[in-house]
Amino acid sequence: AQSVTQPDIHITVSEGASLELRCNYSYGATPYLFWYVQSPGQGLQLLLKYFSGDTLVQGIKGFEAEFKRSQSSFNLRKPSVHWSDAAEYFCAVGAGDYKLSFGAGTTVTVRA
Amino acid sequence: DAGVIQSPRHEVTEMGQEVTLRCKPISGHNSLFWYRQTMMRGLELLIYFNNNVPIDDSGMPEDRFSAKMPNASFSTLKIQPSEPRDSAVYFCASSLFGGTGANVLTFGAGSRLTVL
Numbered sequence: 001a002q003s004v005t006q007p008d009i010h011i012t013v014s015e016g017a018s019l020e021l022r023c024n025y026s027y028g029a030t031p032y033l034f035w036y037v038q039s040p041g042q043g044l045q046l047l048l049k050y051f052s053g054d055t056l057v058q059g060i061k062g063f064e065a066e067f068k069r070s071q072s073s074f075n076l077r078k079p080s081v082h083w084s085d086a087a088e089y090f091c092a093v094g095a096g097d098y099k100l101s102f103g104a105g106t107t108v109t110v111r112a
Numbered sequence: 113d114a115g116v117i118q119s120p121r122h123e124v125t126e127m128g129q130e131v132t133l134r135c136k137p138i139s140g141h142n143s144l145f146w147y148r149q150t151m152m153r154g155l156e157l158l159i160y161f162n163n164n165v166p167i168d169d170s171g172m173p174e175d176r177f178s179a180k181m182p183n184a185s186f187s188t189l190k191i192q193p194s195e196p197r198d199s200a201v202y203f204c205a206s207s208l209f210g211g212t213g214a215n216v217l218t219f220g221a222g223s224r225l226t227v228l
Contacts (some may be wrong), residue, residue, distance in 0.1 A: 024128050026134070032215070034216075036219075041221075042218075042221055042222070043116070043203055043220050043222050044203070044205075045219070046216065049216060052212050062190075090155070094214060096207055096213055096214075097212065097215070098143060098160055098215050099157065099160075099215075100157075100215060100217065102154060102155040105154065
């Protein structure tokens, strides 16, 4: 079965600084990879997804992620964070069936 | 599209009471999922419906939990009797899933349940 690890529980970043959230997955074949964001009191919103092709994928809100097969990683990046990016971020992996395995999440705090 | 709609957004009840959570999936989606989110266990899949039929209910904690999907536009998750350990945020999600390939979930805003 597939699994996901998000090594960072909490990250604090200054507004305007760059952000990188780490995600490592475990799966034998090419996975389907997702990043979701959850703002306080809200549901999970899809930021971006990777299925195949170009390993650098662009998402909403200025986020991008890069799939690196050799490192089993799918890290999320944003060049310049805004206060509104404060939220919890979840990486998820699918194996081609209906199940998604979600990571434990990384909480991002943005300081002024 | 209004997205996945869940109600109620917040529910506070006393131990032993029946709780019913409701979900309206996105029109045209054929798959519906109920998840539970807690600090301790993260996001857990409770049950998966495809074309209104329960496919996988292995995540349902115990017999106190039941879920139904009487038609393509409505699902309920019921807890009877409720216990304090059921306190969590319950999410409904839907997708158009063909059986294999990528399953792209759209989540509702969640129902926050507090059992006193």
